[in-house]
Amino acid sequence: MSDARQVFEHGEHNVRLLSLEPKAATGSSPSPPPKPLLVASPTEEGEYPTLVFLHGYLLYNSFYSQLLHHVASHGFIIVAPQLYLVAGSDCGAEIQSAAAVVEWLADGLIHVLPEHVKSDLSKLAIGGHSRGGKVAFALALGHAKTTLEFSALIGVDPIDGMDKGKQTGPPILTYIPRSFDLKMAALVIGSGLGELKKCPLFPACAPKGVNHQDFFDECRPPAYHFVAKEYGHQDMLDDETRGVRGKATYCLCKKGTSRKPMRAFVGGAMVAFMKSYLEGDTQFLTAIVDDPQISPVELSIATSLELGNQPHLPLARSLRSELVSRMTAGGRRVTVCAKTTVVSMTPVRQGKTYPLSALDHAMGRHTLRLVFYYRPGPTMDKFKLKESLSEVLSQYPAVTGRLAREEEEGGGRGGWVVKCNDAGVRLAEARARVTLDEWLRSADDEEEMELAYWEPMDADPFIWSPFYVQITEFEDKAIAIGLSCPHMHADPTCAILLVRAWSDAHRRDCVVYPPFLHAPAFFPRPQPNPSSPLLSFKSSSTPATHKKGRMSSATFVFSDAAVKSCLADAGLPLDSSPFDALSALFWTRIARASAPEPDAPLGLADLTLCIDFRKRMHAPLPHGFYGNAYHFYPARADLGSGLEHVAAELRRHAAAIREEDFWEAVEWVHERRPGRREGDPPFPMYGPELTCMQMDHQPFAYGAAFEKDGGRPAHMTCRVRGVEGAGLVLVMTAAEEGAARQVVVTLPEEVADSICQDDAIMKYVPVVMFAPSTISRS
Structure with a gap:
């Protein structure tokens, strides 16, 4: 992490700042510059990438001396022309003057650089601040022709006039998303306070409608957008800016050393971006996007708009069209077009930590993937969704945090x-x-998971985001919201209620089930009794029922009438939970599909059942308890005795669960937690025997409505990754109310194929969704 932050500090190079006037050209500099210049360059021998940086409206290039010095110290040459002293509203002359400076570089720059210092003009960037940012975009878009080609574009709080409809000429913004045909990577830096009026006598420096957000919205990938939350439009200027114009900047923004953090951030972001797209060193830019906390200022936006799933890669022009064509090749229907880091709206108290419980650690081999589907609605807008997500994250400090290892006594890994x-x-x-x-x-089952983006834990977990959210827009403007996270962070109830809380915040309603972060909830009792024959068996077993191979998934949606018919066939009252009947049905049919011979008799078999224990304890926990609170317990039945017998046995086992059993299991996993017995790595909780999980006890998922009037999910899916052995059956509520249920199975591939065509299941006429691609659903 210290390496990533170094771009915000002074670099390793000594820097010379040289002021040049057009009339100052002599025999040693036969090609005078067309405009006065401030040139910042390293003094050590070498060939360096070059940036042309354009000043803001009515500002002097010398006001950027400290910023240019910072960037140059990291191995870049910066040429900052003084385009004018007095200017009107039209930028046409400035664009032509900036183009003339670029044309001068090839013949003139070499003569003004320190001895043995050369400019590598094949690695040329154009950038600017404020109105200079607009001019930089104009050059990149071809408003003036230059012989040299740009490879990167930087806009530092660019503006295109006073307001939308009041743009200065020539207007750059078109207000058509992704309309800029830049043919290069773009970095847009914004100021959080720039759009606010600092003084009643002056307009906002960077008004909404013509500022950084609008420029970024029109950029195509690859593009990056960073916004410094508590800083203004001119806070990257020198600590001291002289003269009337310099003093005016004090009235509008910060002054003195209070500008240093913003200047360090802007300089560091410019350095990280140019290192990535001019030199191919992506580590610094990647680090800022992945962990905005490394910035010396608080960022309200840290967005990367990337080509497909290839983040932060420097792309040569000759490869761009090939890469874009690959994104849509091969029949893939889902394209990830941008990645963003969303932070909480309210900062967390510094130093706050949240230890994961022993139950959390037990789920270390698994991940959760959830997808919620929504019909089009007036507020189902991705920008509004990101805003409400930022609001609700303020209540979930553990979700926006990063994982680290506790330090045990003696230096062991905790x-x-x-x-x-x-x-x-x-x-x-x-x-x-x-x-x-x-x-x-x-x-199909694999394609659906393209709606829930996921990246495995990085080698450095402290820069890895445990939670990933994906917002997918369909052609009819419907929306899918995907959530992925490590199972050791959250169980299905916890993950579903995060989305439910997000929907409440989006509607501006109170969060019905707020998160309850209470790490001591599952600490062992004063006199623990660690015992769990089931978990002991799991920890010492390898999948034996099936060879470890590819698992497939499918979703079965049963209507209210179909579930009631199944309850009747199972001999259960119609007002009882459908879980016993549906679990019995799928258990027996999966056992039949797994039998070595089609006609082999079914006999005594074992099953693991999994239930949410939050409300089953003597001192119940709130539904919003954050973490894992599911209990795994064994069941046994003679599968050859029919559906009614199996359902009755499942019901009997559920009624016999004691709270003591739950606490003994908690204390058993606590004895195995990291730091206690280093030889006990996490084992699969879902396997080797078949597991049935009850998730229909509360209609949480289909209560996640983002619209004020209705807007419930059209469908919702939950998957557990890392399932081994005989597989997993999830019984959940369905979009249809009443007794309707959906069953999501994850099974060995050949068993899943069989279950999707099983006559005993098809008798209840389920809608089969997201089945393996080998299954016909005609």
Whole structure:
């Protein structure tokens, strides 16, 4: 992390600042510059990438001396022309003057650089601040022709006039998203306070409608957008800016050394961006996007708009068209077009941590993937969704934090703890080339997971985001919201309620089930009794029922009438929970599909059942308890005795659960937690035997409505990754109310194929969705 922050500090190079006037050209400099210049360059021998940087409206290039010095110290040459002293509203002359300076570089720059210092003009960037940022965009868009080609573009709080409809000529913004045909990477830096009026006598320096946000919205990938939350439009200027114009900047923004953090951030971001796209060193830019906390100022936006799923890669012009064509090749219908880090709106108290419990650690082999589907609605807008997500994250400090290891006495490696550092969650924006109804009819199990973006833990967990959110827009403007996270961070109830809380915040309603972060909830009792034969078996077993191979998933949606018919066939009252009947049905049919011979008799078999224990304890926990609170317990039945017998046995086992059993299991995993027994790595909790999980006890998922009037999910899916052995069956509520249920299975591939065509299941006429691609759903 210290290496990533070094771009915000002074670099290793000594720097010379040289002021040049056009009339100062002599025999040693036969080609005079067309405009006065301030040139910052390293003094050590070498060939360096070059940046042409354009000043803001009515400002002097000398006001940027400290910023240019910072950038040059990292191995760049910066040429900052003084384009004018007095200017009107039209920028046409400035654009032509800036183009003339660029043309001068090839013949003239070499003569003004220190001895043995050369400019590598094949690595040329154009940038500018304020109105100079607009001029930089104009040059990049070809408003004036230059012989030299640019490879990168930087806009520092660019503006295009006084307001939308009041743009200065020539107007650059078109207000058509992604309309800029730049053919190069772009960095847009904004100021959080620039759009606010500092003084009643002056307009805002960077008004909404013509500022950084509008420029970024029109950039195509690759592009980056950083916004310094508490700084103004001119806060990257020198500590001291002389003269009337310099003093005026004090009235509008900060002054003196209070400008240093913003200047360090702007300089560091410029350095990181140019290192990535001029030199191919992506580590610094990647670090800022992935962990905005490393910035010396608080960022309200840290967005990367990237080509497909290839983040932060420097792309040569000759490869860009090839890469874009690959993104849509091969029939893929989902394209990730941007990645963003969303931080909480309210900062977390410094130093706050949240240790993961022993139950959390037990789920270390698994991840959760959730997808919520929504019909089009007036407030289902990705920008509004990101804003409400930022609001609700203020209540979830553990979600926006980063994982680290606790330090044990003696220097041993301890358990995981969340450093609640407001690093944010990663958000992917995607498009699906299909309508929602077409998707629900045709997507297979693997394709659905393209709606829930996920990246495995990095070698350095402290810069890895445990939570990933994906917002996918379909052709009919329907929306899918995907959530992915490590199972050791959250169980299905916890993950679903995060989305539910987000929907409450989006509607500006109170959060019905607020998060309850209470790490001691599952600390062992004063006199623990660690015992769990089931978990002991799991920890010492390898999948034996099936060879470890590819698992497939499918979703079965049963209507209210179909579930009631199944309850009757199972001999259960119609007002009882459908979980026992549906679990019995799928258990027996999966056992039949797994039998070595089609006609082999079914006999005594074992099953693991999994239930949410939050409300089953003597001192119940709130539904919003953050973390894992599911209990795994064994069941046994003679599968050859029929559906009614199996359902009755499941019901009997559920009624016999004691709170003591739960606490003994908690204390058993506590004895195995990291730092206690280093030889006990996490084992699969879902396997080797078949597991049935009850998730229909509360209608949480379909209560996640983002619209004021209705707007419930059209469908919702939950998957657990890392399932082994015989597989997993999830019984959940369905979009249809009443007894309707959906069953999501994850099974060995050949068993899943069989279950999707099983006559005993098809008897209840389920809608089969997201089945393996080998299954026909005609």
